[in-house]
Amino acid sequence: MAKTLNHQDVAPVIEPALARKLLSQMMLIRRFEEKAAEAYALGKIGGFLHLSIGEEAVAAGAISVLRPDDYAISTYREHGHCLAKGSDPKRVMAELYGRRDGLSKGKGGSMHLFDKTHGFLGGHAIVGAHLPLAAGVGFAIKYRGEDRVIVCFFGDGAVPQGEFHEALNIASLWKLPVIFICENNRYAMGTALERALAETEIYKLGRSYRMPCEPVDGMDVLAVRDVVARAVERARADGTPSLLEARTYRFRGHSMRDPAAAVYRTKEEVERERLRDPIVLFRARALESGALTESDVADLEKSVNDTVDEAVAFADGSPEPPEEWLLTDIYKKD
Amino acid sequence: MAVMTYREALNQALREELRRDERVFVIGEEVGLYDGAYKVTQGLLKEFGAKRIVDTPIAESGFTGVGIGAAMVGLRPVVEMMTFNFALVALDQIVNAAAKLSYMSGGQFNVPIVIRGPGGPAHQLAAQHSQSMEVYFYHVPGLKVVRPSTPADAKGLLKSAIRDDNPVVFIESETLYGIKGEVPDDPDFTIPLGQAVVRREGRDVTVIAYTGMLYRALEAAEALEKEGISVEIVDPRTLRPMDVPTIIGSVRKTHRVVVAEAGAGFAGMGSEISAFITEQAFDDLDAPVERVTGANAPMPYAKNLERAKTPSKEKIMAAVRRVCYANGS
Numbered sequence: 088m089a090k091t092l093n094h095q096d097v098a099p100v101i102e103p104a105l106a107r108k109l110l111s112q113m114m115l116i117r118r119f120e121e122k123a124a125e126a127y128a129l130g131k132i133g134g135f136l137h138l139s140i141g142e143e144a145v146a147a148g149a150i151s152v153l154r155p156d157d158y159a160i161s162t163y164r165e166h167g168h169c170l171a172k173g174s175d176p177k178r179v180m181a182e183l184y185g186r187r188d189g190l191s192k193g194k195g196g197s198m199h200l201f202d203k204t205h206g207f208l209g210g211h212a213i214v215g216a217h218l219p220l221a222a223g224v225g226f227a228i229k230y231r232g233e234d235r236v237i238v239c240f241f242g243d244g245a246v247p248q249g250e251f252h253e254a255l256n257i258a259s260l261w262k263l264p265v266i267f268i269c270e271n272n273r274y275a276m277g278t279a280l281e282r283a284l285a286e287t288e289i290y291k292l293g294r295s296y297r298m299p300c301e302p303v304d305g306m307d308v309l310a311v312r313d314v315v316a317r318a319v320e321r322a323r324a325d326g327t328p329s330l331l332e333a334r335t336y337r338f339r340g341h342s343m344r345d346p347a348a349a350v351y352r353t354k355e356e357v358e359r360e361r362l363r364d365p366i367v368l369f370r371a372r373a374l375e376s377g378a379l380t381e382s383d384v385a386d387l388e389k390s391v392n393d394t395v396d397e398a399v400a401f402a403d404g405s406p407e408p409p410e411e412w413l414l415t416d417i418y419k420k421d
Numbered sequence: 422m423a424v425m426t427y428r429e430a431l432n433q434a435l436r437e438e439l440r441r442d443e444r445v446f447v448i449g450e451e452v453g454l455y456d457g458a459y460k461v462t463q464g465l466l467k468e469f470g471a472k473r474i475v476d477t478p479i480a481e482s483g484f485t486g487v488g489i490g491a492a493m494v495g496l497r498p499v500v501e502m503m504t505f506n507f508a509l510v511a512l513d514q515i516v517n518a519a520a521k522l523s524y525m526s527g528g529q530f531n532v533p534i535v536i537r538g539p540g541g542p543a544h545q546l547a548a549q550h551s552q553s554m555e556v557y558f559y560h561v562p563g564l565k566v567v568r569p570s571t572p573a574d575a576k577g578l579l580k581s582a583i584r585d586d587n588p589v590v591f592i593e594s595e596t597l598y599g600i601k602g603e604v605p606d607d608p609d610f611t612i613p614l615g616q617a618v619v620r621r622e623g624r625d626v627t628v629i630a631y632t633g634m635l636y637r638a639l640e641a642a643e644a645l646e647k648e649g650i651s652v653e654i655v656d657p658r659t660l661r662p663m664d665v666p667t668i669i670g671s672v673r674k675t676h677r678v679v680v681a682e683a684g685a686g687f688a689g690m691g692s693e694i695s696a697f698i699t700e701q702a703f704d705d706l707d708a709p710v711e712r713v714t715g716a717n718a719p720m721p722y723a724k725n726l727e728r729a730k731t732p733s734k735e736k737i738m739a740a741v742r743r744v745c746y747a748n749g750s
Contacts, residue, residue, distance in 0.1 A: 158494070160490075189527070190527065190529075191525060191526050191527035191529070192527030192528070193527075194524055194525060194527050195525045195526060195527065199525040199526070201522075201525065201527070201529050201530060202529070203529040203530060208490075208493060208530070209522070209525070209526065209530075210525065213513055213517050216482075216486065216513055216514065216518060217518075218486070219482065219483045219485070219489075219490065219514065220486050220489055220490035220518065221490060222483070222487050222490060223486060223489055223492070223493070224491065224494050226487050226490070226491050226496075227490070227494045227495065227496045228494075230446070230472065250486065253478075253480040253483025253484075253486075254483055254486070256478065256480070257477070257478065257483050415528070416524050416526075416527055417523065417562050417563050418563065418565075418586075418587045419528070419531035419586040
């Protein structure tokens with residue numbers, strides 16, 4: 088029987104530099120969030136803290152094909168996207184700590200990371216509401232005749248919202264260079280996909296809006312890279328938007344207030360999904376293909392751990408924002 | 422100076438700002454091909470083309486979000502709400518995104534957007550198309566809220582709103598589109614946001630009113646003049662930021678105040694104005710501040726009920742007499 092070629096069968100030639108970049112980025116996100124969880128448990132971080140542990144391949148893979156002048160916009164589960172876009176982990180952690188050296192001066196917190204110098208446009212915590220904003224950024228890119236693109240990350244929970252449909256319709260109608268990336272982790276908070284969506288194959292909704300759409304294994308960083316690279320190419324060429332569905336899984340609860348995540352999914356399911364850990368899988372591939380050696384990986388791990396330790400120390404040492412800042416930044420002064 | 426309608430003044434403001442700044446564009450339902458549901462954008466598509474005069478599908482939240490996203494990266498959208506009632510569909514975008522992005526980002530992103538369209542009570546349009554919408558917006562830190570009452574103000578304030586670096590909710594008056602007035606031709610003519618104006622000088626009582634209520638107040642003042650009561654009228658023009666000093670100055674002069682508003686009253690503009698007058702000028706008052714407000718009901722369709730819903734000249738006159746302790750009241 089003829090064997091069909093699929094991704095795994097193609098001899099995995101991975102550039103060492105790329106392997107190093109992708110692996111270290113995913114490890115950075117993982118380590119950063121593990122440390123954030125610890126800080127949360129210690130009461131250093133307050134409010135809501137939503138971790139993307141398990142979903143790192145989507146952020147790292149998608150953003151790795153962007154140019155520095157491209158934009159990214161995201162939800163309240165956005166630490167990974169912000170870090171992958173190039174933000175300084177020290178300033179991201181300081182923002183989580185609510186300190187003056189945070190990206191948003193401590194006024195935004197975990198859910199509202201913004202970094203203008205790196206084209207990271209937030210950090211939005213009303214589900215689905217940032218999709219029209221992404222279309223607006225696409226509109227501005229087209230208006231100015233630029234060849235930039237914007238990637239817009241959102242969860243499966245945004246799909247039943249009206250703004251998902253409004254944004255896809257407008258982006259397709261006007262050919263706006265937006266890459267909509269649904270991080271389908273199968274649960275909108277505690278509501279399983281099939282309890283929320285009449286069409287659970289989310290990528291297919293792109294067809295209703297006549298835009299290119301495809302699903303991708305969101306645990307395979309190289310596969311994410313490939314599908315996003317194609318979408319970016321289309322968007323740069325003539326503004327064609329895409330809907331991509333990255334099938335992923337969050338290993339932790341919805342937020343730190345959902346530590347067990349046990350009401351709506353089984354322990355067996357979580358254990359099974361953990362076998363798809365994107366970092367474990369990619370590390371194995373990188374080693375197997377010879378792109379990285381065990382000692383390369385150990386070095387990367389050490390460097391990532393140091394970076395995160397520095398970020399934590401920096402955040403801890405950063406002062407609280409002064410009280411006068413309560414009333415600044417509400418309006419831009421002329 | 423040219424005499425033109427309020428509608429034409431708005432059109433001229435848009436035209437001048439579109440000519441002045443390439444970053445300005447107009448987006449909304451029927452703004453282009455149809456020339457605007459209320460013809461405020463008449464002729465703009467012809468002059469500026471479809472790139473800058475953008476017809477949208479009916480998706481208020483979607484196209485308001487498009488405006489906000491475009492503003493985040495430096496364009497200056499003017500979003501038209503066909504009527505301001507529809508802005509409620511986009512309320513989350515306006516309140517949670519436009520108003521807060523600057524603050525949430527620690528000042529990294531500002532949102533230079535104008536959201537404009539007609540509002541206020543209209544003629545027999547019933548509950549969903551005829552109401553005072555400003556109340557839903559002026560509570561929100563991060564927004565500016567404008568309600569222009571004359572053709573010159575419509576032009577000068579809209580130009581300032583478009584040049585402002587912050588989100589401005591600009592609610593025109595549906596019933597005033599046809600009124601005429603003198604409007605400066607100078608393309609550099611603007612009226613700063615946050616400045617009230619004394620529409621009529623008087624000695625005995627201050628009436629604070631804008632848009633339709635301003636005209637009822639002016640009629641009331643003429644009639645009261647014959648009764649020997651001299652009414653001063655202050656038009657706030659911008660509701661947020663409110664020009665408190667001009668209002669307090671007038672109160673210190675007349676010592677009596679009536680606030681007239683078309684909205685339903687409870688927690689309305691009059692409540693706020695009355696509160697800051699009490700806080701800042703209590704000792705200057707010779708009578709409690711009176712509010713004349715719309716009835717506490719949705720807008721009815723029937724002509725007679727509609728008349729009863731919105732404050733009349735007579736109701737304003739009665740309130741003025743009460744604060745002046747005139748006619749035995």
